[in-house]
Amino acid sequence: MKAKLIFYLPDDQEHFNHATNGFNYYMALMEMDEWLRSEYKYNGKEEMYEVREKLREIILDNNVKIE
Numbered sequence: 001m002k003a004k005l006i007f008y009l010p011d012d013q014e015h016f017n018h019a020t021n022g023f024n025y026y027m028a029l030m031e032m033d034e035w036l037r038s039e040y041k042y043n044g045k046e047e048m049y050e051v052r053e054k055l056r057e058i059i060l061d062n063n064v065k066i067e
Helices: 013-020 022-043 047-061
Strands: none
16 A cells, blocks of 8 residues: 655645654653653652543544554
């Protein structure tokens, strides 16, 4: 199966940037999730647990899988 995305630049530049930087966005979410986990688990920062849960809720609501 093949998929093709077509952008009309420069009008669609923002959409093109979002499509081509998807992996970078994914990695930023993963890094933030791991940092929050580390702060909670190893540094005893209980409030980070709630922040991480909220981040995961937002991610899920937007149909993104980070694992």
